[in-house]
Amino acid sequence: MESILPEGIVERLWDNLQTRSKSTSDQIHSRAVADYLSSDRFFAEKDKLFRKLPIVVAHSSQLPNPGDFIRHDRLGMPLVISRTRSGEVAAFRNICSHRAATVAPQWKGNCHHFICPYHHWTFDLDGTLKHVPDETSFDAGEFDALALKPIAVVEKFGLIFVRLEGDHEIDIDAFLGQVAPELEGLQLERHNFFADRDTPLDCNWKVMMEGSLEVYHFKFLHAQSAAGQFLPMSAIFDDYFPHQRHVMPRKDFPKRVEAADQPRRAVLPNYFIFPNTVLTFPHDHMTLTQVFPTDLGKCVFYNALLTLDIPGENKARDYWQRALDYTQAVNQEDFDAVESVQDSYRFMDAEERVIHGRYELGISRFHRACDQLLQGYGGPCGSRIGVG
């Protein structure tokens, strides 16, 4: 079982290689270091990007059965995501409506209902209040209003998104735009969760995101690991504002294309779902990586591996464990570099600028999207076209 490639991508890569063309922007951009050091900007990003936009919190395969649940704290809000008896996904704040204890202390599991450990108020899988011990001590007329605080949630293409703020339902098709049909082709919902990992990092979340939005560094930083698998400086970048796609040709791309031999194995598609999620599609699995801001100069990098298996043809667990170990070894090279970037900012003036070259166009697009969604926070820190 292999997922499907975006239409026309093999032809465009082939054409680029034949004509020695490159996917680049017209302009060099630069950003002020203040962008990564300003607490005003940081809180605006947390508020406008991470509270008001849909954010991926799980893959559907993490909650396959009614009663399955996981906790999610990476957005800075304690959440429970659950699968209800009707098969829908529900999300609510993991804070008891009695006296605010943590309702679900376990990080994942399966249950018929949630029982708060403090006084055993009992909530249904969708967060509604079902039972209060000694209920005559309370006003039974208020119980309907004492459900756990619901959080907007939607499930699409095997991904579960929440949005912390906003009254109306999440219109996920409108949010994903042109990315949506391609995600459908890549069969996200057929993947199966294998394992995940959180890594706290000492850098602003955007510094880590930038490393996932360019492949300029690949040949150098990953020289001892992943670089040998790809044709250097040959990826194609496409803008699906505010989202993006880039596709990297593997070393054997020309040979496979000329021989019409499994082109799906000759490229690596990557999708960036704004503001913090990257989906990567090797031919038989996918990785879901995310960066969550935790403090001005701190973030958490989340990495999950999901396999594309046909039942009965499952590869051994150690095959997938090796795949996961491999991605984590490559990621470690990025972690060292991005933490050094943040450390260096301490010694730079706020108005000094870092440079994003023409082949780093994914980064320029990312910042442009951030600036537009922050509306007005671009200011003196925002993108400058041309260097100097």
Ligand code: FES
């Ligand atoms: S705080 Fe949850 S039942 Fe009292």
Ligand SMILES: [Fe+2]
């Ligand atoms: Fe990297």
